[in-house]
Amino acid sequence: MTKHIVVTGATGNIGGHLAHELLRRGHRVTAVARSAEHLEALRQAGAEVRPGQLSDVAFLTDVLRGADAAFLLLPPNVTAPDNLAYQDALGQAIAEAVRASGLQQAVNLSSIAADLPEGTGPIVGVHRQEQRLNAIEGLNVVHLRPAYFMENFLPNIGLILGMGINGSATRPEVSFPMIATQDIAAYAAALLAGPALPGGQHAHLLLGPRNYSMQEVTAILAAAIGRPELPYVQFPYDQAKQGMMGAGLSESMAGLYIEMTQTLNAEKAMVHEVRTPENTTTTTLEQFAQQVFAPAYQAAAGAAQPVV
Template identity: 60%
Template sequence: MSKHIVVTGATGNIGSALVHTLLQQGHRVTAVARPSQRFDALQAAGATTHPGDLHDTASLTEALRGADAVFLMIPPNVTAPDVLAHMRQVGESLVDAVRAADLKQAVFLSSIGADQLAGTGPVVGVHHQEARLKAVDGLQVAYLRPAYFMENFLANIDLIQHMGIIGSAMRPDLAFPMVATQDIAAKAAELLNQGFEAGSVHYILGPQSYTMQQVAQVIGQAIGRPDLPYVQFPYDQAKQGMVQAGLSENMASLYDEMTRNMNEEKVMVKEERTPASTSPTTLQQFVETVFVPAFQGATAAQPA
């Protein structure tokens, strides 16, 4: 049965893949995002586009009114001076719009670790948003809790090109679940298409857990640098590197908190895997289909 589904954050990796999947399934899709080339491409693919900022509750309410369901997310803002305050503002705007539009069904992009009140860095923001959505009378919500995004490794391209390494403050031997964003979009599409139990939580944990050492090996093999090393940076050096890369001091501090607690295996590392939470895309497949083309494109763009 065809539905009218609204997708927020529609130009991101997850949102964009979700819009295309829902269109292929025959649904009427309204894509909400800021104007961009990616936004125009969604319109060309058949989506109705609603340009807007998620802080704009009135505009968002207009987009949601009359829809059967919505995919909700709080797009990351890594440059915000107070990241959790930014997440709260967007989160409250989303909830106000859902209430005003009298929406009945939503799938919310949360995160592994969202069951914990503290110690998870930026994930604390989605912990609070889950609680806000639970408090909306008459709204059926499914909560997606994906693991660490494989797409995060794209940030290492510059490091590989200029220093010949992959690096972060994460322990090299720490195995934790990693997921490709296309698998998150596929799960969201499945829930929006088939329906779900109100209040249900859906973990998406990739096919297995990987270590950063394994990540370096897989990427190194794929780009013709089989000896590519993984380097664990001291926490202060990693944080300084994030700020130099354009993250706000606050966001760098939140990532630092999360990494320290993951390294000590306090958060987001040992989620129990089930057949339902296991998603198909392997690290090798992600590297071949997403990382290598991005790396080659960045290398081609380098001045000779």
């Protein structure tokens, strides 16, 4: 059965993969993102595109009305002066639009550790959004709770090129689950394109292929880019926060990331989730390193070379 499926965040890593996969399966896709220019590739692939702001309740209500299902998320805004307030305002607008539109089926992008109400930094925002969506009468919703994105290592390319190290505030030996965003999109596509979602509210963990430590991550990335000597350096929290702010993050966002890292380092969350065949996905960090990280590294390294 052909479905009409709305994909918000359609130009992001997950939304882009998801929209293209749903089109490949023959479904009618309405792709939503801020930029019409960035939506052009999806328009050419056959999607209906609706550029606009998810904070615009009237706009989003109109987009969702009549759809069979939707993929929902809170797009990140790392420069927001108060990040949790940003997530709350946007989440409330999305929930209002879902309620007003009469949408009955949704897959919502949440996060590992979203079952916890505090102490998890930016994940607190998606915890609150789960509660908002759960309160909407008549909405059947599946919350996807994926592990740490492998794509989060891409910003470290600048650190590798500039300082010859890989580093963060995370303890080098703490092992936790990591996932490629393409696997999240594939899981969401299977839910949205399949039979009707289960009734009520459900949460599904997605834990990637296995747990990795930052020492292992660094060795895998280093091998893929031909720099086997690359060391991993654990930064003090204050230094890591200043580094994030220097890279353009707001003090609020940097502080939330530090809070999340402190919880991870204390092994209070994320590291003890029970792995099952249902929540284990296939793309390994080794595959990600070869297919995504190494090409991005080579492109950045080439761009950094002086023109002779």
